[in-house]
Structure formats: C-alpha cells, structure tokens
Amino acid sequence: MTEFEDGAVIDGVHYHRFDVVIVGAGGAGMRAAIEAGPKARTAVITKLYPTRSHTGAAQGGMAAALANVEEDNWEWHTFDTVKGGDYLVDQDAAEILAKEAIDAVLDLENMGLPFNRTPEGKIDQRRFGGHTRDHGKAPVRRACYAADRTGHMILQTLFQNCVKLGVNFFNEYYALDVVMTKVKGKDRPSGVVAYELATGEIHVFQAKAIIFATGGFGKIYKTTSNAHTLTGDGVGIIWRKGLPLEDMEFFQFHPTGLAGLGILLTEGARGEGAILRNASGERFMERYAPTIKDLAPRDIVSRCMVQEVAEGRGAGPHKDYVLLDCTHLGAEVLETKLPDITEFARTYLGVDPVTTPVPVMPTAHYAMGGIPTNVKAEVLSDNDTVVPGLYAAGECACVSVHGSNRLGTNSLLDINVFGKRAGNNAVEYAKTADFVPLPADPAAFVQGLVEELRDSKGTERIAALRKELQDEMDRNAQVFRTDESLAKVTQTIHELRGRYKNVSIQDKGRRYNTDLLEAIELGFLLDLAEVVVYSARNRKESRGGHMRDDYPKRDDAEYMKHTMAYLTGDPHSADAADHISLDWKPVVITNYQPMERKY
Amino acid sequence: MSEVASSEGTAAVAPVAPIQAFTVTLIIRRFDPEVDAEPHWQDFDVELYATDRVLDALHKIKWEQDGSLSFRRSCAHGICGSDAMRINGRNRLACKTLIKDLDISQPIYVEAIKGLPLEKDLIVDMEPFFESYRAIQPFLIASDKPEKERIQSVAQRAVFDDTTKCILCAACTSSCPVFWTDGQYFGPAAIVNAHRFIFDSRDEGSQVRLDILNDKEGVWRCRTTFNCSEACPRGIEVTKAISEVKQAILRGGPDLPASDLTSEAVLAG
Amino acid sequence: MSSQAARSGAAAATKIRSPRRPAGTLYRGREGMWSWVLHRITGVAIFFFLLVHVLDTAVVRISPEAYNSVINEYKTPLLGLGEIALVAAIGLHALNGLRIILIDFWSAGTRHQRLLFWIVIALWVVLLVGFVPRQLMHIFGGQ
Amino acid sequence: MTTIDAPRAPHTPAVKRRRVNWEKWGWLYMRLSGVVLVVLIFGHLFVNLFLGQGVKAIDFAFVAGKWASPFWIVWDTLMLWLALIHGGNGMRTIINDYAHGRLRIVLLTLVAVAVVALIVLGTLVLTTFDPCPAGAPANLVPSFCPAK
Ligand SMILES: Cc1cc2nc3c(=O)[nH]c(=O)nc-3n(C[C@H](O)[C@H](O)[C@H](O)COP(=O)(O)OP(=O)(O)OC[C@H]3O[C@@H](n4cnc5c(N)ncnc54)[C@H](O)[C@@H]3O)c2cc1C
Ligand code: HEM
Ligand code: SF4
C-alpha cells in the first residue's frame, strides 16, 4: 500500500501508525502497555473499556513465594506448577513464572495495589489449591490477595497506571484481523484491522510489533465463569492466519461455579476452609485426595464432583449438584475475606452461605491452550520458529506454564509476568525493526466480512446457533469426554457452520451494531470449539483438564507432548481432518521427571 | 463430616421451587441515532423466570425479537460495570437486578442512565465520565522506590477499603441530581476514586487531589442527596466517602490511622 | 433498522396497552433526594419571602401609618394562612438544615441519614402541631 | 464509508480553571450561619407570631417597642445579614445548577443586587430607626414615647 499520514482516512478507512500495538486491555494487555507506553509509541486496541475486562472477575489471588507468612520458595512453586499441570508444563517457563512472581507482586504493590495485610503490615497470603510446601508435603500460604477481588484490584491498578502514563487507548474497537505482508516469501505481521463499535468504521493500525492479549474463549461452553465477551477473537484471528494453536484440548473446569449459572465462587473459599459435601453430607474429597482433600487441583476436584453426581450422590431435587459448605467459617470470615462471593450466592441463588451450604457444579473457566509462544512471549509459527514482531500474552497465549491444568492464582501471575515480558520485548524489537509495509488494501478482508454479514438475507438467528453450540459443548465436550461424544460435537459444529452462512443480522445500522459483532464473535467460537474438540479427540489419554472416559489413564509414553493444531484447508469441509492438521511439540523438562500425580 | 451436620446441610438448601415462567412487559427507551430525532419508548413481552435478571430479559429481546436493541454488557454478574441503566426509575446494573425483586404486574421501564450523551438505545458516551476520573489523578503518587513492598498496617488498609471496590459503572454519577444539571461536576465516582488514594497511607499526592476537588466543580457541589449511595451496585458508602473528603479539605489533610504495627502484631500474636 | 426488526417491534407495540409515555422516567430517589428537593424549594420560598419581608419592615422608617397599613395585610386570613406555610417552610428548612449539618460533621451521620430525615419530619409535625392551632386562633379567633 | 459525526455528544471538555474558591467558604458559611439562624429565626418567630396575640399584635408600636432595646436591634441586624447572605448564597448555588451562559450571569447579578440592596436598606432602617417619630399619632407609637 502507498504511503499514508498517521490518522489519514483513505476510502473511508482510517490509518494509524504506532510502534507497538497491543490488542486487548485486560491484565496482560495493560501490563504490557505499562512497559511499552513510556518507551515507544503505543496503542492499545480493546473491544471493551479496559476496566470491563474479565481480569476484573478474578477473585482468589496471585501466587508468589514471598514467604511473608510461612516458609516458601520459588522452587517449590515451580514444582507445584509442573505437577499441577500434570507434567505437560514447559519447565523452563514455569521456572521463570515462579521466579519472576515475586517481582510481579511487588511491582503491583508499588503501583498501588491494595493487598490485604499481615499484622506486620506486609502482603498477606492465603492457601490455594495445589500450592504446597516442600513438594507436596502440606498446603502453603502462597496466594497474595485483596479480599476476594484480587483481579478487580489488579485490573484497576494497571488501568490507573496506564492513566498515569497516558497510554493511548482505542476503546470499543474490535480487532478482527492481523495484516500479513509477504516479505521475502515469508508472512510478516504488518498491522491490525479493527472495527470501531461507535461508528462502524474500519481502522488499520500499522505496527512494528503487535501483542495479542485478548483473553480466553469460555463462551464456547454454556456453563462458564467467563464473560459474554470472552469469545476468543484474538486466538481465532491467529488461527485463521494458519498459525498454530497449542494444547487446545485442555480447558479447565472450575469446581465451584454456582449451580446452573456458572458464576464463580473462588477456590479461596476452600482456601479459607470451606468443604465440599455430597447429598449425604459426606466430605467426599477425603476419599479422592486424602492429603489435601478439598484443596486438590481443579481438574481433580471437578472430576470428583461430576463423579459423585453421576453415581447418584448429588444434592438437590434433581441430584445434579454438590454443596460448598462455608457455614462453619462464620459470618466474620465470609464478610471480610469472601464478601463478594457471599453476595453472589445471596443475590443469584438466594442462598446465604453463612447459614446454608451453596449448590455448586463445575463451570468452564480457563483455556490452558492458545497461541503458542516462547518464554519471550514471541508467537511461534511452528514448534520453534518465531514470527518476528508478533507477541501474545495472557489467557490467549500458551507459553505453556499451565500444561494440562492451571493451578489457581497462576493466571493472574501469568498475565503479569508474561504481559511485562511481551511489553518489553515488543519495545526492544520495535526499536530496531522497520515498519513492514502494508499490503495493498489491508482492510479488504474485514470490510468483506462486515459487509457480507450486514447484507445477509439469511434466516438463521445468531443466538440460536450459539446456544446449540454451547449446549452441545456442555453435553459432550465438558469434564468427561469420549471419542463418541466428541465425534457428535464435531458433527454439530459442521452443521452449525453451514447454517452460519445463512445468518441474519437485524441491525443494519452502523452505530453500536452489537448484533453484527455477535455474529462475528460466533464465527470465532465455532472455529475454536472445533479445534478444541478435534485436538481432544486426538489425545487418547486422560491428563489434567482433559478427561477421556474411554482412556482414563495418563499415557506418558504416547502423549507426553503438546498438541499443535493448524488450519490447513477450508473450514467448511465436512471432515475436520480435511482442514485441521495436528502435530506434536516436545515438552521442556528440566528438573522434574513425570511422576504419578497424587495429593 | 458427621452425618448429622451434613444431612442438616442438605435439608437446609431451599428446594428449587417449581420452575414457572411468566410474561413480563419491558418498556425500553429506544434511540437509533441514524433514524430517530428523539428517543421513544417501545414495548416487548418476554417469557421470564423469577430468577432471571433484567440482563437476561434484554438478551432475550435482542436474541429472539429485535437484534437491533443495543446495550453494553460483559461479565453478567456485577463486576465489570458495563450495564448500568435506569430500571423502573432507579440506576442499577441490569445483571444484578432480579426479576423477582421487581413488581412484574407492572411493566418494567428500562432506559439509559442520564446526564451522559445518549448514543444509542441504552448506550451512552462514557468519555466525560472517564475524563472526570482521569482528572483526579487516580494513581498512587509515591516518591520512594522501596526494596520490597511498602508497609501498611491492617488499620491503614481498612480506611480506604470501601472505595477500592468501585467498578466505574457510573450508576452513582448518573443518579446525582447535581450532575444532571451540571455535567461539569466531577461527580461521586471521581470523588470515590480520589478518596481511595487520599486515604491510602502510601500515597503522597493527597494534597494535589484535595486541591482539585476543592474546586467549583468539586466536592462542595455535592448536596448530600444520597442517590449515589443508593445506586451503587457495590454497596460503597459514596456519600460518606464524599463527606470524608470534605472534612479532609477543611482539616488540610486526611485523617489517617497511625501505623501502629508493633502493638497490632502483639495483639494478633 | 431492518424491516424485520421494525415489524417485530411494531407487533409488540400494538399488542400491549401502553400506559404513560413519559419522555423519561422520574428518578425514584429516596429520603435523601426528596429531602433535598424540599430543602431547595423551601429555601427559595423563604428567600423570596425574606426579600418582601425586609421591604415591608423597612416601611417602619416611612411612618407608623404606612407601616401599620402594610402590616395589616399580614393580618388578613389569607396571609395568616400564608404565614403557616412560611413557618412550615422555615421549620422544615431549618430542621433539615440541621440534619445536613449532622451528616456533614458527625462521622456516623451519613449512615443514619434516613433515620435523621424521619426525625426531622417528626419534629416538624410537632412544631406545626404547636403552632398551627394558635395561629388559627389568632387569625380567626376574633377578639 | 464516510465519517459520521457523533450524535448528541455535545460534551464540552471540562475547563477546570481555578479562581477564588467561593465554594468551600460558601459551604462552611451555609452551615455556620444555619446553626445561628435557627436560634435567631425561631426566636424571632416565637416572639412575633406565637407569644401574646401572635401576628395580630404586630404594628408599629410593637416593632418600635422591640427596637427600643439594643438587644433586638443587634438580634435583627444579625439575622438580616446572616439570612440574606445565606439565602443569596443558596440562590447562587441553585442558579449555578440550572442556568447557563448569559442567563446565569443575569440571574446571579439580580440576586447579588437584591441581597446587597436589602442588606443596606435593612441596616439603615435598623440603625437609624426612631421609635417615636415626630408628628406621629400617639395611638400608633409605643407607650413610652413622650406625649407630644
Ligand atoms: C471468574 C474468574 C475468576 C478467576 N480467578 C482467578 C484467580 O483468582 N487467580 C488467577 O490467577 N486467575 C483467575 N482467573 C483467571 C484470570 O482471571 C484470567 O485468565 C486472566 O485475567 C486473563 O487475563 P487477560 O489479560 O489474558 O484477558 P482479559 O482480562 O479477559 O482481557 C481480554 C481483553 O481483550 C480484549 N479483547 C478481546 N477480544 C478483542 C478484540 N477482538 N479486539 C480488541 N480487544 C479485544 C478485551 O476488551 C479485554 O480488554 C479467573 C477467571 C475468572 C473468569
Ligand atoms: C433557619 C435556619 C436555617 C438553616 C439551619 C439553614 C440551613 C441550610 C443549609 C445547611 C443549607 C445548605 C444545604 C446544602 O448545602 O445542601 C441551606 C441552603 C439554603 N438555604 Fe438555608 N438554612 C436556614 C435558613 C434559611 C433562610 C432564612 C433562607 C432564605 C433566605 C435560606 C435559604 C437557603 C437557600 C436558598 C439554600 C440553597 C438550597 C440549595 O442549594 O438547594 N435558608 N440552608
Ligand atoms: S462508586 Fe459505585 S456506583 Fe459509582 S462508579 Fe463506583 S461502583 Fe459504580
């Protein structure tokens, strides 16, 4: 494309030029912006006002071996992370995560985050699932927290510092494409194309370095703790470019979602001593994880809960949930340490946790998989080739510090550690690199996508398709999966994709056309659900968040490796094998040889 | 784990009431900037359950009846602050307002919050709101660079706990009669966020913020109408915070608890 | 808007008897807001009364006759009732003024603002119960 | 696609200039004067409307009788000043809330003029008042006036 002035409008498309463009203003995006903002011309494109990002929903805490309340060190933390991830964790990355955790927490404190305090005035810490002292001997207090709104405080603190630094936000701009330019036969990212919600106009952001921090995609499921807006746009954009996605079969189901609603009750509740009980009141986790009981990692607890219900020990009229008993904690602890979840239970279920156990069931919570990156947050185009200038961090990325199952509090840590790394590395890169020229008509794809949907004469309702997808995923690709159930989902997705061609957009306007964007988001959801299911079918073992009823055992001989999925054909083809190809990537093992996971 | 305690536990869970749907009428104030000169009301009938929230009702309308209905939402459980709107004459979050708490023999009126420029249907321009927020310097101002964390006692942390809960939803500011008539007023949300730092013992910029709020459009504009406190979905005692800021200005600085760590530590031990 | 959307909207609109169509709803504030509305209205009313009252009192400087004729106006039943309204207004404004001062300067004031409002109303009623019969007696009581 | 203007977004970026800070002192004054006014006004109303014959008893002689004592002169002067400034400042607040531009300036000026004028007038009346003006009929003036 020819030269343009920054801010120019050519053929109705706005053109901007920045050294670093960050897509997403959740924890990861803003942590990156705090590094990049002052050092390079930086823009943050976000489809939500930054403070609306789902990082704000995180409750429990952020892990770091500060050892403020008891003996602890980062090496133990690394071990727990590796073991928690069922050994599918890249151990070099986990080491970085645990080591840099301490600075990450102190950085946040110094930026103003109001952590809860110990009597000595230091940052207080609490217990959390899977975090132990001395390689699994006993639970350790490692999670730094601010009541049960740690994520809220992180999001606010990061936003506050972005305000301080005058970071350039483009709020309510939906990134819909990353522009690739062929340079010497190789695809190089040269910019991002975004749709401005307020006006319906299209913006092209040319950039030297691009960071994706668009969060998760829990909305492929019906029951989820994730926000309506977590539709995996960023991951979908990368996928459509033919870049790989890693470990997509591993989705975490958090044990304690409010039954039927999916709204999360933090694991911090169990950290403070709450207990899971079945219909007969039995503390069933004692049977499954005798040492750490209710504080076993999430995959294990979720599985046990589903099992209890499946075996007829569920509570309630339909025997379809178990109970989280906080009644013995006392009003004081609930009101001061867990005020928000106490309120959630009261508001949404009419149940007062102070006097009554709360109905809970697993809820789709966290995508362990995503855009593969190395420890510098650089995006990979295969097992080890870096895409220059392209970065990813946060839930949309897969460094793999979480392996097949993320430990609670390690994600808020992940977004801070790797968000910071992404920001710094992007700046370093932008300092030396030149702009990659934009191709001719860089906005063409997005314009086509938007116009085609807007002009659709179809009859299918977006909401109906989305609901079918989500119901099907909940039914057949949730905590327990089999080849048969997954095959069904694949079929459903194929059908839905056919019907998606025929959707109708009722809002034909340009301003705040959320109807149109929901349609686009559904497109991403369909793509990602398919990768999840396809990868899951291919992994014929049970590990971490991926539990195959037909292959209940972990199989290290065959599957001690990461899944890498590529889009290689027309997604509409009936057989997923025609358009998705899978590959493997070895797991980085430094200190810890895989062992059986017992708690 | 005794059988007794636990069976009690199960019994105590209210049996799920027989699920019964009923038809609720929502009257929504619509405005499409590309077509309408003025906003107008439009009725919708929706099948709902008692446990549904107003947000669910809006979604049902958007997804089943009229896809052009526009509103903001994200988290759906009251922590992102996207969906403040005026429901039956009061500012609330749609995702935290349960149908069963409203009188459904009457239609439910839903309209955009007031005082900010209306953009479309239930969406307003939030920029002026965030501008006030930015103007009070909502970030920690501290000169030292400590080796580890800054020390803060439990009591010092407690004085500003309430105001750290703000999700910037604007329910308060857009419920304030002063703000409706004077858009230049900083508004309760900005003051709440100033309070959060003014009363933070680690902060050194309280004087700056107190000066900013000691302005024509600052705290003195507040007429203690308490609409903000009643509207706040986070239960923040907004008027109290404003009042504390006024006192701090009069006194020339915030009244902070002394860092009395040793005795506290002893007490705790 | 798409024709389909318009249609479904129109269908919904015709089906339901539509009640009141205000431009926007009135904000349903609670005690705090209404007390402020009353405070404002009474404040303005008193202000205008005060303007007049200073003027009429100033007539004393002109001559006793002039003043007496002016003040006789106040003794008509109509203005006698007006005086009740004035005292009611001043009473409410003053009592609520004290409530506001308590809210501002007493640290627990904001928490008890609603209770304080009802105390104000109670005291105000007591005040009127004390004053109104006497005033009625004075203006209608002959003598 | 062309650029569309944002509709109904006339928001003026806040020009937050800082001048003399009337607001704080005004605010404090409202409260301080309010407390004092409670005493002054209720005392005034009590004596004038409640005691004895109530409003019926008010006439020149009554007023002159009161103002013969410096106590009531001070009382009323104080009340005059405090109430007018309090009311004037209150009106200023209200005008600032509802009126904008030229209208606001006009209204503010009116209030200011009225307040100043009445304070001056009232103070003059109070300080120069003669309870027994020459030539006034004896039945209209207080009984303590020397018979002419
Ligand atoms: C209820 C809940 C509780 C949790 N509790 C904890 C906890 O206690 N501890 C812990 O460690 N982790 C927790 N997690 C996980 C953790 O909060 C998330 O994984 C993490 O916050 C993700 O941050 P992020 O920055 O990657 O993404 P988000 O915070 O989700 O941000 C995504 C950003 O991307 C933007 N975006 C998305 N798509 C687009 C697009 N197309 N164009 C432009 N912008 C776009 C959005 O606007 C948003 O700003 C919790 C998660 C949930 C849901
Ligand atoms: C009797 C004792 C009085 C008390 C205790 C009192 C108290 C107060 C207080 C505290 C306020 C400030 C309200 C606020 O900031 O929200 C106020 C406002 C006001 N007062 Fe009074 N006042 C009294 C008498 C008067 C009188 C005599 C007048 C008329 C001249 C008057 C007119 C006003 C006006 C116009 C306002 C502004 C109202 C507003 O901003 O909404 N007050 N009063
Ligand atoms: S103070 Fe309460 S109402 Fe106001 S913006 Fe914050 S959370 Fe919303």
Ligand code: F3S
């Ligand atoms: S509503 Fe407004 S007037 Fe004050 S108490 Fe709240 S800011």
Ligand code: FES
């Ligand atoms: S949708 Fe997040 S607050 Fe209501």
